[in-house]
Amino acid sequence: MNLKMLAFAVRFLQRRIWKNIAVFFVFWALIFLVSSAFLIAASIKKELFATLEELPQIFVQRTIAGRLVPSPASRIEKIEQIAGVEAAYGRVWGYYYFPAAGVNFSVVGLDMDMAGFTPWMDEILASDKEGMVVGEGVKRVLLNHYYKDYFNFITPSGDFLKVPLVGTFPAHTELESSDTILLPMQVARTIFGMPQDQVTDIAVRVDNPKEITTIAAKIRVLYPDSRVLTRFDIQAAYQNVFDYKSGLFLALMLGAFFAFFILVFEKMSSVGKEERREIAILKALGWRIGDVLRLKFLESFLIAIFAYGLGVVGAYFFVYYLQAPLLRNIFTGFSVLKPRFELIPVLDMGLLMSIFFATVPLYLAATIVPTWRSSVIDPEEALR
Amino acid sequence: MIELQNVSKIYNYGTPKAVVALEDVNLQIEKGELVLLMGPSGSGKSTLLSLIAALTRPTKGVVKVKNRIVSKLPDHFAALYRREWIGFIFQRFNLIEELSVLENVLLPLVPTSWSIARSEERAWEAMRRFAIEHKAHTQVSKLSGGERQRVAIARSLVLDPPILLADEPTANLDSALAEQFLQLVQKLHKQGKTILVATHDPRFESFGADRRIKVEAGHVFYA
Ligand SMILES: Nc1ncnc2c1ncn2[C@@H]1O[C@H](COP(=O)(O)OP(=O)(O)O)[C@@H](O)[C@H]1O
Numbered sequence: 001m002n003l004k005m006l007a008f009a010v011r012f013l014q015r016r017i018w019k020n021i022a023v024f025f026v027f028w029a030l031i032f033l034v035s036s037a038f039l040i041a042a043s044i045k046k047e048l049f050a051t052l053e054e055l056p057q058i059f060v061q062r063t064i065a066g067r068l069v070p071s072p073a074s075r076i077e078k079i080e081q082i083a084g085v086e087a088a089y090g091r092v093w094g095y096y097y098f099p100a101a102g103v104n105f106s107v108v109g110l111d112m113d114m115a116g117f118t119p120w121m122d123e124i125l126a127s128d129k130e131g132m133v134v135g136e137g138v139k140r141v142l143l144n145h146y147y148k149d150y151f152n153f154i155t156p157s158g159d160f161l162k163v164p165l166v167g168t169f170p171a172h173t174e175l176e177s178s179d180t181i182l183l184p185m186q187v188a189r190t191i192f193g194m195p196q197d198q199v200t201d202i203a204v205r206v207d208n209p210k211e212i213t214t215i216a217a218k219i220r221v222l223y224p225d226s227r228v229l230t231r232f233d234i235q236a237a238y239q240n241v242f243d244y245k246s247g248l249f250l251a252l253m254l255g256a257f258f259a260f261f262i263l264v265f266e267k268m269s270s271v272g273k274e275e276r277r278e279i280a281i282l283k284a285l286g287w288r289i290g291d292v293l294r295l296k297f298l299e300s301f302l303i304a305i306f307a308y309g310l311g312v313v314g315a316y317f318f319v320y321y322l323q324a325p326l327l328r329n330i331f332t333g334f335s336v337l338k339p340r341f342e343l344i345p346v347l348d349m350g351l352l353m354s355i356f357f358a359t360v361p362l363y364l365a366a367t368i369v370p371t372w373r374s375s376v377i378d379p380e381e382a383l384r
Numbered sequence: 385m386i387e388l389q390n391v392s393k394i395y396n397y398g399t400p401k402a403v404v405a406l407e408d409v410n411l412q413i414e415k416g417e418l419v420l421l422m423g424p425s426g427s428g429k430s431t432l433l434s435l436i437a438a439l440t441r442p443t444k445g446v447v448k449v450k451n452r453i454v455s456k457l458p459d460h461f462a463a464l465y466r467r468e469w470i471g472f473i474f475q476r477f478n479l480i481e482e483l484s485v486l487e488n489v490l491l492p493l494v495p496t497s498w499s500i501a502r503s504e505e506r507a508w509e510a511m512r513r514f515a516i517e518h519k520a521h522t523q524v525s526k527l528s529g530g531e532r533q534r535v536a537i538a539r540s541l542v543l544d545p546p547i548l549l550a551d552e553p554t555a556n557l558d559s560a561l562a563e564q565f566l567q568l569v570q571k572l573h574k575q576g577k578t579i580l581v582a583t584h585d586p587r588f589e590s591f592g593a594d595r596r597i598k599v600e601a602g603h604v605f606y607a
């Protein structure tokens with residue numbers, strides 16, 4: 001490459017500094033917004049799938065007339081007898097509505113039987129505490145309503161059930177668990193008014209992950225009224241919710257791109273009279289069309305590459321250092337508890353490349369095409 | 385050196401706005417000649433210079449330089465031809481106002497394969513030759529008319545082309561500066577450059593040119 005040309009490209013940019021700063025800023029804002037959006041999306045996706053890893057491999061629920069109902073506890077043993085099943089556990093859980101805050105808590109009953117499902121559950125079970133352990137989100141809501149070390153549940157019979165708060169659990173799967181309350185199985189039964197011989201659903205662990213689908217099929221045959229969900233089904237469901245939120249983002253992105261296209265179009269349709277004269281001068285001085293294009297290309301490329309670079313760096317800073325204020329709400333927001341969670345940095349080269357190729361070449365073309373158009377006419381015309 | 389054969393130039397040819405700028409012009413200029421193109425405004429002088437510099441193409445006829453037809457060169461080669469053969473001083477100088485003197489003089493060197501150091505050396509040499517090197521880093525927009533003209537001359541000659549074309553070079557200059565320019569042209573003439581000056585400036589009346597050519601309404605007459 002010609003260094004003289006590069007030096008002159010910089011000088012030419014300096015001449016119309018304010019216009020160029022304006023173009024740079026719009027470009028930068030586009031890259032920043034689009035990158036931020038996709039980084040948040042990528043992080044949340046990562047978080048969701050990390051959560052997924054901790055789920056039991058198979059859930060068995062029972063439906064009657066299409067409605068979910070508790071399952072008889074006797075089924076646990078039957079399922080455990082299926083070849084390839086390592087263990088099956090009855091779970092008691094449900095949503096508990098807290099009217100004062102207008103939020104739902106996920107209340108999950110724990111049993112020593114359930115050891116080994118997730119690491120943090122093990123910790124809590126081992127500590128042998130009586131009472132409830134809650135997620136960060138729950139803790140905040142309770143504090144806001146002056147419940148510092150206990151909470152009063154209201155049972156189906158209308159009585160208060162006072163449960164002491166004995167701890168909060170670790171935050172590595174925050175997205176999922178921030179609104180969760182863990183408490184002894186027996187207490188959960190009381191809160192939901194569930195008899196001893198029933199469970200909400202049954203979690204199944206299998207010896208060989210490859211057999212998940214086969215075993216799920218066997219359970220379906222064994223209990224035709226059962227709804228059997230595998231980890232893959234849940235994964236798909238997550239994906240759906242996620243895609244829906246991504247759709248909202250897409251709408252936002254369309255707005256950003258629209259602004260960008262206006263900028264590009266503006267550039268496309270106008271090479272100023274002054275600029276045409278300049279191109280003619282250069283040509284009269286012995287510049288070839290290719291030389292003129294190279295100069296203009298470098299000018300645009302400098303703007304584009306800096307806008308892109310700083311846009312991406314800015315997005316990383318905004319999303320992971322500042323934790324994406326405002327923007328993150330589109331994804332997580334309006335979920336019941338507005339759980340607080342940490343966006344975990346993702347370095348997705350494919351994503352960064354896609355953003356690059358969706359914007360930079362477009363902008364370059366938008367500057368080169370009109371330059372080319374005005375540099376193929378006789379310079380004599382523009383010099384008069 | 386320069387030869388026009390039956391050259392016509394019609395602007396907006398084939399449209400209702402067609403303007404005949406030159407009609408059936410035949411002209412021959414020898415190497416090292418200093419020629420004045422005299423004629424009123426609108427007579428076709430600028431058009432003639434543009435045709436020689438291959439900045440535009442004739443509607444009819446051919447322009448030859450050193451026996452090669454330049455009026456049909458594709459754009460790429462027309463640019464290379466200008467770079468090698470032509471120094472052009474425009475009526476309004478056509479400098480780039482926001483750049484410095486040095487940068488303006490460097491412009492013709494930018495697309496060449498010369499190194500930065502060698503290019504700058506060449507630019508400084510040209511600025512010294514035309515006594516503008518003390519303003520090398522001054523922005524052109526801050527220069528006086530005489531200084532601008534010297535920048536324009538330095539820029540047109542920085543690649544040392546054998547042909548110099550000047551379009552109304554004294555139109556915006558006072559008498560002293562015009563006189564200075566005339567002397568400069570004489571000096572370049574002595575150095576062997578082939579020079580065409582288009583002008584309707586009466587100060588050129590007593591100027592010692594090899595030849596005067598009258599241009600009137602698109603026709604040339606030898607004086
Ligand atoms: N690009 C153009 N389009 C239309 N008419 C033009 C153009 N350039 C020059 N002309 C016309 O051609 C004639 C000759 O112009 P020009 O060569 O500039 O004369 P001079 O330099 O002697 O003043 C004039 O009538 C002018 O209006």
Ligand SMILES: [Mg+2]
Pocket residue numbers: 426429430431551552
């Ligand atoms: Mg003229």
